[in-house]
Amino acid sequence: MATESSTLAPIIATAAKKFASARDIHTVGDLLAFWPRRYRTRESDLGSVTPGEYLVGVAEVKSASTRPMRGRKGTMLNVVITDGRHDIDITFFKAWGHERVLVPGARGIFAGTVGTYNRRLQLTHPGYTMLDDFDAGNRKALIPIYRSVGSLHTWTVTESVRRVLEVLDEVPDPLPAEVRERRGLLSRMAALRGIHTPDSWDEVEEARRRLRYEEAFVLQVTLAQRRRTASGQVTTPRPVRAGGILEAFDERLPFELTSGQREIGTTIADEMARDVPMHRLLQGEVGSGKTVVALRAMLAAVDAGGQAALLAPTEVLAAQHHRTITELLGDLAQGGMLGGADEATRVALLTGSQSTAERRRTLLDVASGDAGIVVGTHALLQETVDFFDLALVVVDEQHRFGVEQRDALRGKGSVPPHVLVMTATPIPRTVAMTVFGDLETSTLRELPAGRAPITTHVVPEDRPGWMSRTWARVAEEVRSGRQAFVVCPRIGDDDVVDEGTDLRDEVTDEDGEPPAPARPLKSVYAVHAALAEEPAVSGLSVEVLHGRLPPEEKDAVMGRFSRGDLDVLVSTTVVEVGVDVPNATVMVVMDADRFGVSQLHQLRGRIGRGSHPGLCLLVTGSDAEAATARLEAVAATTDGFELARLDLSQRREGDILGAAQHGRRTQLEFLHILEDEDVIEAAREDAFALVADDPELSAHPDLAAGVRARVDAEQAAYLERG
Ligand code: ADP
Numbered sequence: 257m258a259t260e261s262s263t264l265a266p267i268i269a270t271a272a273k274k275f276a277s278a279r280d281i282h283t284v285g286d287l288l289a290f291w292p293r294r295y296r297t298r299e300s301d302l303g304s305v306t307p308g309e310y311l312v313g314v315a316e317v318k319s320a321s322t323r324p325m326r327g328r329k330g331t332m333l334n335v336v337i338t339d340g341r342h343d344i345d346i347t348f349f350k351a352w353g354h355e356r357v358l359v360p361g362a363r364g365i366f367a368g369t370v371g372t373y374n375r376r377l378q379l380t381h382p383g384y385t386m387l388d389d390f391d392a393g394n395r396k397a398l399i400p401i402y403r404s405v406g407s408l409h410t411w412t413v414t415e416s417v418r419r420v421l422e423v424l425d426e427v428p429d430p431l432p433a434e435v436r437e438r439r440g441l442l443s444r445m446a447a448l449r450g451i452h453t454p455d456s457w458d459e460v461e462e463a464r465r466r467l468r469y470e471e472a473f474v475l476q477v478t479l480a481q482r483r484r485t486a487s488g489q490v491t492t493p494r495p496v497r498a499g500g501i502l503e504a505f506d507e508r509l510p511f512e513l514t515s516g517q518r519e520i521g522t523t524i525a526d527e528m529a530r531d532v533p534m535h536r537l538l539q540g541e542v543g544s545g546k547t548v549v550a551l552r553a554m555l556a557a558v559d560a561g562g563q564a565a566l567l568a569p570t571e572v573l574a575a576q577h578h579r580t581i582t583e584l585l586g587d588l589a590q591g592g593m594l595g596g597a598d599e600a601t602r603v604a605l606l607t608g609s610q611s612t613a614e615r616r617r618t619l620l621d622v623a624s625g626d627a628g629i630v631v632g633t634h635a636l637l638q639e640t641v642d643f644f645d646l647a648l649v650v651v652d653e654q655h656r657f658g659v660e661q662r663d664a665l666r667g668k669g670s671v672p673p674h675v676l677v678m679t680a681t682p683i684p685r686t687v688a689m690t691v692f693g694d695l696e697t698s699t700l701r702e703l704p705a706g707r708a709p710i711t712t713h714v715v716p717e718d719r720p721g722w723m724s725r726t727w728a729r730v731a732e733e734v735r736s737g738r739q740a741f742v743v744c745p746r747i748g749d750d751d752v753v754d755e756g757t758d759l760r761d762e763v764t765d766e767d768g769e770p771p772a773p774a775r776p777l778k779s780v781y782a783v784h785a786a787l788a789e790e791p792a793v794s795g796l797s798v799e800v801l802h803g804r805l806p807p808e809e810k811d812a813v814m815g816r817f818s819r820g821d822l823d824v825l826v827s828t829t830v831v832e833v834g835v836d837v838p839n840a841t842v843m844v845v846m847d848a849d850r851f852g853v854s855q856l857h858q859l860r861g862r863i864g865r866g867s868h869p870g871l872c873l874l875v876t877g878s879d880a881e882a883a884t885a886r887l888e889a890v891a892a893t894t895d896g897f898e899l900a901r902l903d904l905s906q907r908r909e910g911d912i913l914g915a916a917q918h919g920r921r922t923q924l925e926f927l928h929i930l931e932d933e934d935v936i937e938a939a940r941e942d943a944f945a946l947v948a949d950d951p952e953l954s955a956h957p958d959l960a961a962g963v964r965a966r967v968d969a970e971q972a973a974y975l976e977r978g
């Protein structure tokens with residue numbers, strides 16, 4: 257008998273080599289996790305077959321004839337197969353003995369790419385197996401169809417899986433019997449049989465239900481354990497101190513905190529005052545004021561004698577945060593300097609592209625504790641970075657960082673620091689429960705009062721007059737004292753997109769024409785040049801910004817734009833996150849159809865931040881219906897939660913799980929994060945209860961093994977990415 261770790265060769269002989277080379281499938285367990293893509297019933301419908309399709313169908317031989325090849329040696333075999341209503345021709349240019357098998361009345365499964373000849377559908381040299389042979393061991397009503405495995409025929413795959421199931425011992429089951437019973441779920445063994453050798457659709461569904469639950473459950477146990485470990489850690493309490501920098505900051509704030517900001521601020525302060533490290537996710541609508549919330553937490557850390565680090569995903573964003581924080585703090589950021597306030601600290605910036613001298617100075621400030629706040633990119637994670645006393649880690653725009661990076665930064669404290677994670681955009685509840693399931697969640701639901709609304713329009717670029725009208729609107733805004741962003745998907749003409757750009761494949765309509773040749777994407781430099789020729793905007797100051805500019809130049813351009821010395825900024829998506837220029841009121845997004853929905857929403861969040869109404873123009877040259885529909889959706893609502901759902905529904909699950917969970921083995925096969933809310937909730941409840949009772953899973957060795965396998969795979973995927 258075999259177990260899941262048995263190798264395949266002794267069981268399925270020669271096919272084992274193909275599985276290994278084509279699909280990296282080596283063990284029984286690997287093969288059993290090679291899930292059927294779909295199922296085919298015994299009855300095929302040859303009427304719905306279209307040219308180009310890969311057909312796997314059950315049919316009967318209606319007629320067969322051989323004839324000599326014209327002018328060549330050998331015999332050609334022509335067969336007609338039928339499902340009883342529709343026929344397809346089969347041609348073998350050499351009969352090779354097929355004529356002895358494919359005789360009228362014989363039934364088989366045929367597989368091949370459908371072509372046409374003389375306006376009739378035809379299979380040339382298809383693979384086939386006769387049902388008499390196949391049925392001997394497989395009388396199932398449904399035939400599972402797998403992804404192709406090199407040159408193996410689909411039924412060889414089916415047969416191999418069936419063979420493996422025959423010799424398989426009872427498999428370990430990560431789901432505890434109690435959970436299985438209470439939730440009415442199949443055992444793992446029954447589920448494997450149900451998915452690979454079902455008798456009915458009901459069996460398939462029950463098997464899927466069980467496997468879906470298992471995925472959710474193992475994931476939630478992993479998260480529950482992470483949380484449990486974290487809550488067992490001891491850290492230094494950082495209670496709020498009266499008369500410190502936080503109080504001074506609050507007094508200087510030019511606006512009232514929203515009630516959400518205040519409430520979450522209290523929650524964070526309470527958690528930081530405890531000796532268990534905080535692990536909190538802060539999410540909220542674009543422009544809801546997350547930065548201020550995070551900054552107040554950082555100041556509390558400084559008041560408590562510690563340091564705070566802010567980890568940003570890009571250099572531009574790190575620089576922007578550094579500037580914003582420095583400005584918000586004013587003289588409170590001039591610690592040790594002439595003119596600095598008494599309670600003042602210093603805000604350091606650490607990025608990969610700094611000069612050695614600059615870097616050395618910053619590292620000293622960080623190590624001595626003179627810098628109370630340290631903003632940086634992943635350069636912060638390097639070993640040479642030594643904190644004097646790291647009290648709080650704030651991770652901005654978490655979706656670009658993995659759990660491992662969070663851990664790396666967390667390891668920089670002498671005791672585990674408190675952690676606050678900010679997401680760029682609001683995330684649906686189920687995503688919060690899975691991707692960020694080890695964190696407590698706070699959500700900023702309201703925007704600060706007095707925000708002017710943003711109007712969004714889709715601009716078809718090839719409609720006569722629309723583009724010049726677009727530029728005219730930009731000029732109008734500038735003339736009334738405002739500023740404008742123009743965002744492009746590329747930097748120059750060499751196809752380079754910028755760091756952090758999230759481009760979609762060109763969207764073509766489902767069953768329309770074959771995809772049109774890709775349109776060249778608008779580049780920052782091309783648009784900058786075009787604007788120089790555009791009469792509507794003549795006389796305006798226009799500059800470019802993208803991630804490849806030298807850091808000083810980026811800073812200088814951003815500085816000019818922030819101060820209002822620059823009318824129009826033509827840039828890549830470097831302005832996507834965080835960039836805060838309240839006087840900017842127009843945004844033109846070129847090739848908008850090529851950006852993801854959330855990215856567009858995020859981009860749009862750069863305008864309408866002040867008291868003047870914002871205008872966002874989504875320019876597209878695509879007339880694909882799906883692309884237009886997506887843009888219309890962005891134009892129709894500013895509800896980030898709704899758009900996040902829409903965006904995520906268009907991605908693969910692996911992308912939703914994010915960097916932390918990439919890798920072949922860790923992708924979810926059965927669980928759909930957006931749709932399976934009930935499953936995720938139920939699994940979470942069961943998992944957290946179980947871990948509370950048995951944190952080490954010592955009474956559940958099979959579950960422990962399942963969890964370990966998942967965690968190992970995640971780590972392997974992380975190491976692979978480097
Ligand atoms: P996001 O949540 O998108 O990161 P920010 O923190 O960047 O939002 O805040 C957006 C803008 O709103 C900033 O200019 C910030 O100074 C301002 N802001 C934050 N909180 C308030 C408030 N309570 N009242 C008025 N303006 C605020």
Ligand code: MG
Nearest residue numbers: 546547833834
């Ligand atoms: Mg922000």
